[in-house]
Amino acid sequence: xxxxxxxTSNVVILQYSDQKLYVTLSAAAAPSGxxxxxxxxxxxxxxxxxxxxxxxxxxxxTIGLQDSDINYREQLYTSEYxxxxxxxxxxxxxxxxxxxxxFKGTQQVGVFPVDKLPSLSSADRxxxxxxxxxLHAKTLYSSIIQFLLPRTFxxxxxxxxxxxxxxxxxxxxxxxxxxxxxxxxxAKPQKGQSPTQYQFNHTALTVYSRPFLDTKKTP
Amino acid sequence: xxxxxxxTSNVVILQYSDQKLYVTLSAAAAPSGxxxxxxxxxxxxxxxxxxxxxxxxxxxxTIGLQDSDINYREQLYTSEYxxxxxxxxxxxxxxxxxxxxxFKGTQQVGVFPVDKLPSLSSADRxxxxxxxxxLHAKTLYSSIIQFLLPRTFxxxxxxxxxxxxxxxxxxxxxxxxxxxxxxxxxAKPQKGQSPTQYQFNHTALTVYSRPFLDTKKTP
DNA sequence: CTAATAGTGTCTTTTAGACAATATCGG
DNA sequence: CCGATATTGTCTAAAAGACACTATTAG
Numbered sequence: 001x002x003x004x005x006x007x008t009s010n011v012v013i014l015q016y017s018d019q020k021l022y023v024t025l026s027a028a029a030a031p032s033g034x035x036x037x038x039x040x041x042x043x044x045x046x047x048x049x050x051x052x053x054x055x056x057x058x059x060x061x062t063i064g065l066q067d068s069d070i071n072y073r074e075q076l077y078t079s080e081y082x083x084x085x086x087x088x089x090x091x092x093x094x095x096x097x098x099x100x101x102x103f104k105g106t107q108q109v110g111v112f113p114v115d116k117l118p119s120l121s122s123a124d125r126x127x128x129x130x131x132x133x134x135l136h137a138k139t140l141y142s143s144i145i146q147f148l149l150p151r152t153f154x155x156x157x158x159x160x161x162x163x164x165x166x167x168x169x170x171x172x173x174x175x176x177x178x179x180x181x182x183x184x185x186x187a188k189p190q191k192g193q194s195p196t197q198y199q200f201n202h203t204a205l206t207v208y209s210r211p212f213l214d215t216k217k218t219p
Numbered sequence: 220x221x222x223x224x225x226x227t228s229n230v231v232i233l234q235y236s237d238q239k240l241y242v243t244l245s246a247a248a249a250p251s252g253x254x255x256x257x258x259x260x261x262x263x264x265x266x267x268x269x270x271x272x273x274x275x276x277x278x279x280x281t282i283g284l285q286d287s288d289i290n291y292r293e294q295l296y297t298s299e300y301x302x303x304x305x306x307x308x309x310x311x312x313x314x315x316x317x318x319x320x321x322f323k324g325t326q327q328v329g330v331f332p333v334d335k336l337p338s339l340s341s342a343d344r345x346x347x348x349x350x351x352x353x354l355h356a357k358t359l360y361s362s363i364i365q366f367l368l369p370r371t372f373x374x375x376x377x378x379x380x381x382x383x384x385x386x387x388x389x390x391x392x393x394x395x396x397x398x399x400x401x402x403x404x405x406a407k408p409q410k411g412q413s414p415t416q417y418q419f420n421h422t423a424l425t426v427y428s429r430p431f432l433d434t435k436k437t438p
Numbered sequence: 439c440t441a442a443t444a445g446t447g448t449c450t451t452t453t454a455g456a457c458a459a460t461a462t463c464g465g
Numbered sequence: 466c467c468g469a470t471a472t473t474g475t476c477t478a479a480a481a482g483a484c485a486c487t488a489t490t491a492g
Contacts, residue, residue, distance in 0.1 A: 003266040007223045007308060047222040050299040050306055078297040078310050080269040087269055089226060091297050091308075156444075173446070174482060181480095194444060194490065211430065213481080375471075392473070393455060400453095413463060413471060432454080 005080070005087035009051035010042040010124075011059070012076070012092070012131035016148035017099040019160050020113045023128060025120075026063065027108035038110060038118040040127060042090075051091040063109045072096035072147035072205070076130055079123065090123075094131045096147040139165045140213060143184055143206040152188050154195035155179070182208060224299070224306035228270035229261040229343075230278070231295070231311070231350035235367035236318040238379050239332045242347060244339075245281065246327035257329060257337045259346060261309075270310040282328045291315035291366035291424070295349055298342065309342075313350045315366040358384045359432060362403055362425040371407050373414035374398070401427060 013024040025038040043058035045051050052073075059065040076092040101111065112118065114132065138144040145161055159175050179185055184206050188197040200206070232243040244257040262277035264270050271292075278284040295311040320330065331337065333351060357363040364380055378394050398404055403425050407416040419425070 004223050004226045005264060005266055005268070007226065045224060045306075045308075047224055047305045048301070048303070049224070050301050051297075051308070052299070075296055077294055078270075080271070082267070082269050084267070086266045087264075089264075089270070089308075089310075154444085171482075171484080172444090173484085176445085177447095178481090196444085210480085373471085390455075390457080391471090392457085395472085396474095397454095415471080429453090 003086075005089045007045040007051065007089050007091070008042055009045055009055045009091040009093065010040040010127070011055055011095050012040060012128055013065075013070075013095045013097060014114075014131070014135065014148065015097045015099050015111070016161055016164065019164050020115070021132070021148075021164060022111045023114050023117070024063065025110050025112060025118070027110065036108065038112075038120060040092075040120075040124045045091075052093070055093065069097050069100055070095045071098060072144065074134070076127065076134065079127070081123070092127045092131075094134060096135075096144070098148065098150060136166055141208050141211040143200055143202070143208075146200045147205075152197040152199045154197060156195065158198070178212060182212075222305075224308045226264040226270065226308050226310070227261055228264055228274045228310040228312065229259040229346070230274055230314055231259060231347055232284075232289075232314045232316060233333075233350070233354065233367065234316045234318050234330070235380055235383065238383050239334070240351070240367075240383060241330045242333050242336070243282065244329050244331060244337070246329065255327065257331075257339060259311075259339075259343045264310075271312070274312065288316050288319055289314045290317060291363065293353070295346065295353065298346070300342070311346045311350075313353060315354075315363070317367065317369060355385055360427050360430040362419055362421070362427075365419045365424075371416040371418045373416060375414065377417070397431060401431075 015022045015024075024041065026041045027036040028039055041055075041059060041063065043054045045054040049057075056067070060067075072095065074094045076094050078089060078091045081088045081090070110118075114128070117128075120128070135144065139162060145158070145165065148165075149158065149161055155176060156172075158179075159170065159172065162175070163169055184201050185198045186201055188199055234241045234243075243260065245260045246255040247258055260274075260278060260282065262273045264273040268276075275286070279286075291314065293313045295313050297308060297310045300307045300309070329337075333347070336347075339347070354363065358381060364377070364384065367384075368377065368380055374395060375391075377398075378389065378391065381394070382388055403420050404417045405420055407418055
């Protein structure tokens with residue numbers, strides 16, 4: 001038997017609220033007087049664990065994350081950090097959560113807008129950027145956005161989230177037309193209130209056969 | 220410092236030829252009299268290696284693979300195999316090669332059509348299936364097919380490869396129309412021979428903004 | 439009354455996709 | 466001469482995308 005690289009895993013936990021995407025970071029233990037160093041929540045993976053079980057355990061204990069807070073999990077990629085003495089190998093995940101702010105545990109935990117981040121290691125920045133790219137791409141051809149929105153929502157709300165994630169404005173009427181012909185939403189009977197509430201027909205991810213593109217620019 | 224899971228990596232090496240996709244497998248050392256067990260080329264990853272360096276080293280020594288035989292490399296995903304005593308974590312890659320048949324090394328090596336495989340472990344089957352799905356998907360919106368074809372080729376050749384990978388027949392005229400408007404191919408000046416030879420404009424992967432779909436069925 | 443937001447339909451342009459005949463080369 | 470292969474254009478249907486006004490509600 002050989003001595004293997006060290007294995008760790010980390011996670012990009014995203015939430016959406018107020019037309020912004022937020023990511024959860026944890027503060028590394030820093031020498032007092034030093035500025036805190038924020039990073040993606042990380043855990044070492046031990047011999048009898050998997051990267052996922054280790055991650056979930058750490059999230060539960062350090063940031064009080066409930067299993068039910070997370071609606072969507074996806075593996076991003078595995079990165080490797082060689083050093084003369086040992087390689088560290090890190091499996092990264094993307095988690096999506098509805099706007100809940102969970103309890104903070106003993107460690108420092110912060111939820112930051114993704115466009116107003118504290119300083120991060122370049123590795124963490126890369127992973128986060130990749131996560132946002134994946135989310136962006138999947139938003140165009142799947143119902144992944146449902147895991148960031150409340151169970152029911154108005155169409156304007158949905159459109160705003162779409163625009164935030166994809167960084168493009170879309171025309172309201174075309175957007176709604178697209179949605180109706182996709183047939184993944186159902187209107188929820190509502191007591192005479194203006195913004196009609198909708199919900200997704202399926203709780204699981206739906207992949208569309210054609211990408212969900214729209215207007216390039218709308219000033 | 221903790222005792223980490225075991226780390227391995229393996230690879231799906233694909234080639235295209237004769238309107239078929241081929242995958243390279245290696246025969247595990249088997250007790251004599253036992254039927255050989257084929258598997259994806261695999262390597263353990265040691266403390267000071269990365270999964271990629273370990274993999275390349277093993278491929279070079281066991282199947283005589285030259286670095287230049289491979290035109291495209293992509294990480295697929297990382298899978299984990301828990302056991303009571305230790306987890307094994309395996310990073311999988313997809314390699315694409317032009318139709319070269321490389322030297323075989325000391326171990327037994329086989330190149331099999333992907334639809335006529337010997338028996339494989341279910342884990343290997345999953346990885347291979349995923350690799351084929353990725354290739355299929357990327358063929359629809361990128362120039363990835365270039366890494367499976369000779370440097371220059373005829374349009375019919377290209378179309379056949381496309382049909383093999385995506386499992387669908389396409390109309391010749393529509394296929395060519397699409398290609399010309401994509402503008403990624405250039406005709407190579409050829410000495411009066413019938414099948415005009417083309418080559419891709421860029422040696423790197425080109426991602427198309429719109430997917431490359433076509434006729435659903437053509438009997 | 440006013441301002442903000444929700445809701446709705448048409449027309450134009452572009453793209454997808456179905457479809458058939460002719461020229462050339464090799465045996 | 467015959468058969469296989471390469472090449473080329475048009476027409477139709479569907480989808481993308483641009484665009485403006487009315488109804489309701491909250492202040």
